[in-house]
Amino acid sequence: MALVNEHFLKLPGSYLFSDIAKKINTFKVTHPKQDLIRLGIGDVTQPLAPACIEAMHKAVDEMAKKETFRGYGPEQGYDFLIEAIIKNDYTPRGIQLSNSEVFVSDGAKSDTGNIGDILRHDNSIGVTDPIYPVYIDSNVMVGRAGVLQEDGKWSNVVYIPCTSENDFIPEIPDKRIDILYLCYPNNPTGTTLTKEQLKNWVDYALENDTLILFDAAYEAYIQDPEIPHSIYEIKGAKKCAIEFRSFSKTAGFTGVRCGYTVVPKELTGATLTGERISLNSLWNRRQTTKFNGTSYITQRAAEAIYSPAGKEQIKQTVNYYMSNAKIMKEGLEAAGLKVFGGKNAPYLWVKNPKGIGSWRFFEQMLYEANVVGTPGVGFGPSGEGYIRLTAFGEQNDCIEAMKRIKKWLK
Numbered sequence: 001m002a003l004v005n006e007h008f009l010k011l012p013g014s015y016l017f018s019d020i021a022k023k024i025n026t027f028k029v030t031h032p033k034q035d036l037i038r039l040g041i042g043d044v045t046q047p048l049a050p051a052c053i054e055a056m057h058k059a060v061d062e063m064a065k066k067e068t069f070r071g072y073g074p075e076q077g078y079d080f081l082i083e084a085i086i087k088n089d090y091t092p093r094g095i096q097l098s099n100s101e102v103f104v105s106d107g108a109k110s111d112t113g114n115i116g117d118i119l120r121h122d123n124s125i126g127v128t129d130p131i132y133p134v135y136i137d138s139n140v141m142v143g144r145a146g147v148l149q150e151d152g153k154w155s156n157v158v159y160i161p162c163t164s165e166n167d168f169i170p171e172i173p174d175k176r177i178d179i180l181y182l183c184y185p186n187n188p189t190g191t192t193l194t195k196e197q198l199k200n201w202v203d204y205a206l207e208n209d210t211l212i213l214f215d216a217a218y219e220a221y222i223q224d225p226e227i228p229h230s231i232y233e234i235k236g237a238k239k240c241a242i243e244f245r246s247f248s249k250t251a252g253f254t255g256v257r258c259g260y261t262v263v264p265k266e267l268t269g270a271t272l273t274g275e276r277i278s279l280n281s282l283w284n285r286r287q288t289t290k291f292n293g294t295s296y297i298t299q300r301a302a303e304a305i306y307s308p309a310g311k312e313q314i315k316q317t318v319n320y321y322m323s324n325a326k327i328m329k330e331g332l333e334a335a336g337l338k339v340f341g342g343k344n345a346p347y348l349w350v351k352n353p354k355g356i357g358s359w360r361f362f363e364q365m366l367y368e369a370n371v372v373g374t375p376g377v378g379f380g381p382s383g384e385g386y387i388r389l390t391a392f393g394e395q396n397d398c399i400e401a402m403k404r405i406k407k408w409l410k
């Protein structure tokens, strides 16, 4: 008899986006003639940069010839890509990394979900709330999150609220946490931390021997030169933080699949007897055992992002999404709504008027304005009373959606 991992049974059955899909389907059946504008999706819509396409075609041709064919590559990624990453994403910010500190992967969801493999099951975890659901659910699956309580929180998770009351700046908790997830620029709130605010967390981690798992998937959307792109811009962070990056939102790779994770050599965790163990060597062991590398064609596409043409092309796409964000922010504010984010991230976090709950506001906007968002409470208890809109849509749709919302709220 094969016994199942019963921790999976603790996960709430229905998933946020399937609940939303059901509500949209109901609307469509009862309103077959109305067209909907979807601003709920967390997926990009613009095609890959021509530089990436060109690199992929070339790589495919190499695979077609015996002399240039490639089989298994290094599990950690090819040096050509790792070197491009270090040279472009880190060296210009004064961060020195060696090739063996960068692990190329098939994306940040896998890595943020899998990193728990190298950490004991009984660590305490902390998250800012609301948050990207993968961080908590992947801990639930190994029993690390504890049990789900009536207030919608897991018993072994410290929730650090980020709301308009504290300007979305997470307050340093008064107890220590073993593992802390930070995501900046943030999904879902679209907010950022300044260098000073991020430094407070690095200092907390160094004082409390906390491991920070820093998700920088939206780094490319930062417009303000004062906002840090990497946690390693903060002194001491190499001793306490792992950083996750993704080409998904940076370069439209959601369907191509490529990202990378930085695990510095000086970063350690402890054994029960207090011995310090390199997390870099544990992650290397984990990856070489359970992961067989990102495809060569994909890594060539990722490398092309760093070519002069590639850089320019992906910047244009980011600018397109960020001009959507601007149109939306202005439109929503003109409709009398309070809007957060959207300045250094492709997400707008909208406070529902008159204290209306997330799901109620979602349904009203669906039925009365025919615009789809994502209920904030789906990202955690502190998301109640907000709705998330994304800037990944078509510009004309964004403009039209703002007209509809303005008319609806008048």
Ligand SMILES: *Cc1c(COP(=O)(O)O)cnc(C)c1O
Pocket (backbone or CB within 6 Å): 042, 106, 107, 108, 109, 110, 132, 183, 187, 215, 217, 245, 246, 247, 248, 249, 253, 254, 258, 259
């Ligand atoms: C989209 C997203 C990612 C990227 O995931 P991939 O697996 O690389 O596509 C990572 N973290 C957050 C918070 C995201 O929203």
